[in-house]
Amino acid sequence: MTQTLTPAREPGSAPGAGERRKEGGPRDSAPAVVLENLGKRFGAGPAVLENVSATVAQGEFVALLGASGCGKSTLLNIIAGLDVPTSGALEVPSDGAAFMFQDSSLFPWLSAAGNVELALKLRGVGRAERTVRARELLELVNLGHAADKRPHELSGGMRQRVALARSLAQDRAVLLMDEPFAALDAITRELLHNELERVWRETGRTIIFVTHNVREAVRLGQRVLLLSSRPGTVVAEWDVSDEHRTNAGAAGELTAGITARLREEIRRHA
Amino acid sequence: MTQTLTPAREPGSAPGAGERRKEGGPRDSAPAVVLENLGKRFGAGPAVLENVSATVAQGEFVALLGASGCGKSTLLNIIAGLDVPTSGALEVPSDGAAFMFQDSSLFPWLSAAGNVELALKLRGVGRAERTVRARELLELVNLGHAADKRPHELSGGMRQRVALARSLAQDRAVLLMDEPFAALDAITRELLHNELERVWRETGRTIIFVTHNVREAVRLGQRVLLLSSRPGTVVAEWDVSDEHRTNAGAAGELTAGITARLREEIRRHA
Amino acid sequence: MPETPTATLPAGGSAEDLRTLEAGLDSLQSEPARRRRLDLSRILLPLAALLVLVLAWQFYVTLGLRRRDQVPGPLDVLGSLGLLWQEGTAQEAIWTSLQRGVVGFAISIAVATPIGLLLSQVRVLRRAFGPLVSGLQVLPSVAWVPAAIIWFGLSDATVYFVMFMGAIPSIINGLISGVDQIPPQYRRVGRILGASRWEMALHVVLPAALPGYVGGLKQGWAFSWRSLMAAEIIAMGGTLGFGLGSLLEQGRQLADMGVVMSAILVILFVGIAVELLVFAPVEKRLLRGRGLLAGSTR
Amino acid sequence: MPETPTATLPAGGSAEDLRTLEAGLDSLQSEPARRRRLDLSRILLPLAALLVLVLAWQFYVTLGLRRRDQVPGPLDVLGSLGLLWQEGTAQEAIWTSLQRGVVGFAISIAVATPIGLLLSQVRVLRRAFGPLVSGLQVLPSVAWVPAAIIWFGLSDATVYFVMFMGAIPSIINGLISGVDQIPPQYRRVGRILGASRWEMALHVVLPAALPGYVGGLKQGWAFSWRSLMAAEIIAMGGTLGFGLGSLLEQGRQLADMGVVMSAILVILFVGIAVELLVFAPVEKRLLRGRGLLAGSTR
Amino acid sequence: ATANNNSAKNDAVTQTGAAATLRLGYFPNVTHAPAIAGLQEGIFARDLGTTKLTAQVFNAGPSAIEALNAGAIDAAYLGPNPAINAYAKSSGASLRIIAGAASGGAQLVVKPSITSAAQLKGKVLATPQLGGTQDVALRSWLAGRGLKTTPVGGGDVTINPTGNAQTLKLFQDGKLDGAWLPEPWASRLVLQAGAKVLVNEADLWHEGQFSTTVLVVNKAFLDAHPQTVEALLKGHVDSIRWLDAHQREAAAVINAGLKDAAGQPLAPDVMDRALAGLAFSPDPLAATFPELLAHGVAAGVAGPADIKGIFDLAPLNKVLKAAGQKPVPAAGLGTQ
Ligand SMILES: Nc1ncnc2c1ncn2[C@@H]1O[C@H](COP(=O)(O)OP(=O)(O)OP(=O)(O)O)[C@@H](O)[C@H]1O
Ligand SMILES: Nc1ncnc2c1ncn2[C@@H]1O[C@H](COP(=O)(O)OP(=O)(O)OP(=O)(O)O)[C@@H](O)[C@H]1O
Ligand SMILES: [Mg+2]
Ligand SMILES: [Mg+2]
DSSP: OGGGOOOOOOTTOOOOTTBTOOOOGGGGSOEEEEEEEEEEEOTTSOEEEEEEEEEEETTOEEEEEEOTTSSHHHHHHHHHTSSOOSEEEEEEETTOEEEEOSSOOOOTTSOHHHHHHHHHHHTTOOHHHHHHHHHHHHHHTTOGGGTTOOGGGSOHHHHHHHHHHHHHHSOOSEEEEESTTTTSOHHHHHHHHHHHHHHHHHHOOEEEEEOSOHHHHHHHOSEEEEEOSSSBOEEEEEEOOHHHHHOHHHHHHHHHHHHHHHHHHHHHHO | OGGGOOOOOOTTOOOOTTBTOOOOGGGGSOEEEEEEEEEEEOTTSOEEEEEEEEEEETTOEEEEEEOTTSSHHHHHHHHHTSSOOSEEEEEEETTOOEEEOSSOOOOTTSOHHHHHHHHHHHTTOOHHHHHHHHHHHHHHTTOGGGTTOOGGGSOHHHHHHHHHHHHHHSOOSEEEEESTTTTSOHHHHHHHHHHHHHHHHHHOOEEEEEOSOHHHHHHHOSEEEEEOSSSBOEEEEEEOOHHHHHOHHHHHHHHHHHHHHHHHHHHHHO | OEEEEEEOOOOSOOHHHHHHHHHHHHHHHSHHHHHHHHHHHHHHHHHHHHHHHHHHHHHHHHHTOSOTTTSOOHHHHHHHHHHHHHHTHHHHHHHHHHHHHHHHHHHHHHHHHHHHHHHHHOHHHHHHHHHHHHHHHHSOGGGHHHHHHHHHOSSHHHHHHHHHHHHHHHHHHHHHHHHHTSOHHHHHHHHHTTOOHHHIIIIIIHHHHHHHHHHHHHHHHHHHHHHHHHHTTSEESTTSOOOHHHHHHHHHHTTOHHHHHHHHHHHHHHHHHHIIIIIHHHHHHHHHHTTOOTTOOO | OEEEEEEOOOOSOOHHHHHHHHHHHHHHHSHHHHHHHHHHHHHHHHHHHHHHHHHHHHHHHHHTOSOTTTSOOHHHHHHHHHHHHHHTHHHHHHHHHHHHHHHHHHHHHHHHHHHHHHHHHOHHHHHHHHHHHHHHHHSOGGGGHHHHHHHHOSSHHHHHHHHHHHHHHHHHHHHHHHHHTSOHHHHHHHHHTTOOHHHIIIIIIHHHHHHHHHHHHHHHHHHHHHHHHHHTTSBOSTTSOOOHHHHHHHHHHTTOHHHHHHHHHHHHHHHHHHIIIIIHHHHHHHHHHTTOOTTOOO | OOTTHHHHHHHHHSSSSOOSEEEEEEOSSGGGHHHHHHHHTTHHHHHHTTSEEEEEEESSHHHHHHHHHHTSOSEEEEOHHHHHHHHHHTTTSSEEEEEEEEEEOEEEEEOTTOOSGGGGTTOEEEESSTTSHHHHHHHHHHHHTTOOBOTTSOBSSEEEEBOHHHHHHHHHTTSOSEEEEETTHHHHHHHHHOOEEEEEGGGGSGGGOOEEEEEEEEHHHHHHOHHHHHHHHHHHHHHHHHHHHTHHHHHHHHHHHHHHHHSOOOOHHHHHHHHHHEEEOSOOOGGGHHHHHHHHHHHTSSOOOOOTTOEEOHHHHHHHHHTTOOOOOOTTSEEO
């Protein structure tokens, strides 16, 4: 399957610096998610997604970038099975995917711990273990002290962290994250980057995450996909090598390259 | 009033690089917002804010930084008159403040244009002018094409931009913004930074905005305030000079300094 | 482990072909087409359910557990209904009741909505009169009959008064409970936008509470209609028109189950028609406009 | 232009002083204290409203527009009520009705809730039976009396049956309209968390719809209670216990407005008590738990 | 506030002259035959002359009394007990009985297996209304045979006061053992449900006569328009005379009236049996009223009341005299 992967490209868009660098590693294993020429249109409106093709290998960590309103959340929804594409086909694990939504989407009638526990309960975790595990997860996101608070008593960033804990409480092979750190301060964000990376390495989950922070994409992703706007298509992709991870200069260069490409995409529509 | 401004400082916390540099400019005019020893506590819980003192001059552009859950939104709510402090006093313009909330808080029964128009209507703008003005504001945030969509048909970033347009539709002297650009991609964010700065210069509004992006704070703010956590107090402030605006190196240095101070604050609580 | 839940990849063909095919698929999926299909099932399914009930009824009658004059079969009732129709009694009763029901309900809404808004916005009034309204809501219609006769004699005003006392507290309570569920953030936004108390009620509270309010109206309609039936039993003919309530009571007084069942069927039918033709479309539109329709079974 | 809306800066004193003062202020403002104060106004305000109404009534009577036996004054009614109390009739009627009301309502909830959940979750059932339920809701209680008597004779079962047919459709409809207003995002989260249909109903739909459902229950209670009153008129005394509905009807039959008004007052009082003691606290707790209380007048 | 102002308006316009309209209430019931025949044959309209007649059909006593009390109707055919109640509760301000209409026509009908009073022990019987004429009669009859009852249903015999139509169904279903009913329900139970007559109420009264239906007027109306009340009484007397004179047609005419008012006629055999048990006469049998009241008090369903003055039979006697008939007595309970 990996062989057939040819990201759709707008004709005439030259590949930017660092693009299409292929690598070995996790991507050689069986694909976890395969998208083939996906198209999506709401009602009779214009196409939101068109010809989106991509393959995500098992255990891969993919970052999804794109202008505001380009269709990233829509794509994640389709992958999660919450929405159906208007055209095209997709392959996803039959047990679905864990999903951290863009808005935290906590249940207002449950406390922070209750929200996390519900995820564990619906997964079949026993009562005693649930309490312990939920507490651990909340500690992980630095919210041990707010376990008993209701969502309306939490700040925006705290709610987002509870949602993160909840999505980690699910043990699905695929984890979709929609701007998971948008409402967090730089330092908390950095801490959680490390935690997320640790969880990823330990559990070998496949993670697709959306972010507007190009540095975050380069920091976490093994691969970065760029979605164009109206309609959304994968117009470019970059592999993030180990060099980018260790060498700040290389990372900065890649970040600059991606940002430039993003700017170009947006300019096309302005 | 400006003379009496002595930001409360945790004993033992040494001022970081660039801190407390005082300057002339707008801060010499009459203060628009004065906070004196504000304290806030929800019910019988621990104090969220304690001894918050600050003065914001008329026409000043102030950035508010702080860890997630430190009380920034609570402080803005108090300034806007939506919440009452448990102790302390504050002075605010009698006509209240415009407020862009952390969640976009659009009315789901109105279209994007309808939401902006309602703000104009409640301000007393006539029907014909409303339509034109709302359209202009939506164009300003690059959402001319989505004017007729309902909030649930908009992406997260689009909703945030509609909220921005709505807050600009109000003509209050003070504008409070709670993480206004959090859900936007880097490029759109940059464009809107410029627009916001233009509006600020043209109208001379007093703006207090919360952000987690230190570079954004330095890019836009004339002054940066740092709030500590549990309880929230103003522990440090930096003036952003013209040099920081023109010289990328100086800006980077200031950003690094602020980030270091922020990290220190968070470490104290970890 | 990976499977293909949706395998609708169009097979081959040029890009142009593909695009037209896609457009075709899209237009099939677009809103108006779907809406029409749904509407048919909205009519057919209730009819099917009704049919099943009628068959069950016929079956029960066929069992012969009860004498035929006590539990008439569907055909007997149809005959009875046909007779009433021929005489014009049925039409007259439906027309009189429907007219009263619509007028009375409209007036109830007009009276109850401002009161409900006021109570839900002003805490002191709410505290003082809220329990009273709930108390009035549980008063049976018949409690109002003596007072209505004293004040209005045997005129249509009496019927309307009894209806109002049934419908108005219910609508007020529905509106209040709708308002109570509004996220407080909406009011805060309203305040920030500088809404006066009146503007807040009109531009924020009322639209925000609308879905709950319409649910309350449905209950209010049920209260009005039932109160109307109760009021129509006070007296028959003369200065008071002959409505469905009168028909039902007449059947009961004569121990004529055919007439009783006919009246029940007609009332049921009117109720279902009002639900299908008035409330269902309104609710659907409301929910659709707010994006609450996805996943709902409406 | 700047003004000082809140100028509560504690005047001077050492930091320690300040802190204790603050703690004192805080504990005064804390939840339990506030709750107790509010509860008093919750009792006193309705009483005040009632007092005003009673005074208005007395004034109307004093005007002498009507004969005293037709429109008795508050004191006459009090006398009449006192008499009923002495005889034990009032207590018996209240006790009988309240018992039936509570039992019948509890059973109605137990029956209606699963049906409502099922209808709200399964589209075909909703389409098929939803309109029927709305139709049943508008059927007046009296329509069920002949059928109930045929099936159950003059026993308490008849009374309960009439009550159920009034309350169950109303509770079902209340639950359905509560479910319709759930933001679709909650269901999506439920699906993502891997909830089965049953878990979805139990852990997502029901709690999410709870505030709307409780509003529906309130209307359902009104329906039950009113249906009960209607059912208690079927037969007075004999094999059927003597309830408030019977008392009201007896008053009417004996042309004794004192008894009629006494019955009305008692029914009203029971309604208000149920609202204040049962629904108000439940609603308040629900709303508070979800952060919907801020800005509400509840 | 339209209907009830009517009598007041009449006051103002023609102090003691004829009222512009007369609103007459009655039940679609064979015991109200004088009203039905009078309306059906146009007798009232003829005798009332310029006064317009509006007829109002009621289903149940309470609304009729409430309407009369409120002035929404001016005159009504009622059972004697509701009339007594209304008079007593208003201390005489509400109404006057101005004539009788029907007497007789009430029976205790039971399952064929029951043949004696003793067999009623532990049985369930029905009456139309708690404290009503038949209810009181049943209770005092049972008491006379050593069977105790209480108003709330206890005692040797359970009494269920319930609507007549329900009684028919319950009896058909075997859920009742018998009922003390007025016509036409006694006949319907006998002819349509196989019941047997155990007691004919007529046997319990002096000369077999007891009042079943009386004609009452609103007191204010009587004071304001004695002339119209006389005209009404003339129509009433004429109607009774017509019923006596046309015994063969009466059934058909009453059934036509029932069809108009209630939507359905009675079965011919029921009608015939019912009419056979009833007697129509303008005499309200005033002498039986104190006994009626005493029975109620004894049975514990009514309080002692003063009904002196409930009758105003002077206009009736004037009409009767003009028609060459015997005057009727008020038995010391009012003018005659
Ligand atoms: N239910 C809907 N009906 C109609 N249009 C919709 C709907 N949902 C999304 N859209 C449109 O689809 C487009 C993509 O939305 P989406 O939420 O996927 O954007 P996004 O890439 O996640 O943006 P952001 O970064 O701002 O969150 C937007 O233009 C939006 O208006
Ligand atoms: N209604 C409330 N009841 C109780 N505690 C509350 C309430 N609202 C906020 N808090 C608490 O107050 C603190 C500050 O919240 P606030 O929303 O002001 O944080 P913030 O600085 O805006 O954080 P973020 O950057 O995550 O938005 C948090 O610890 C939160 O739990
Ligand atoms: Mg998105
Ligand atoms: Mg915040």
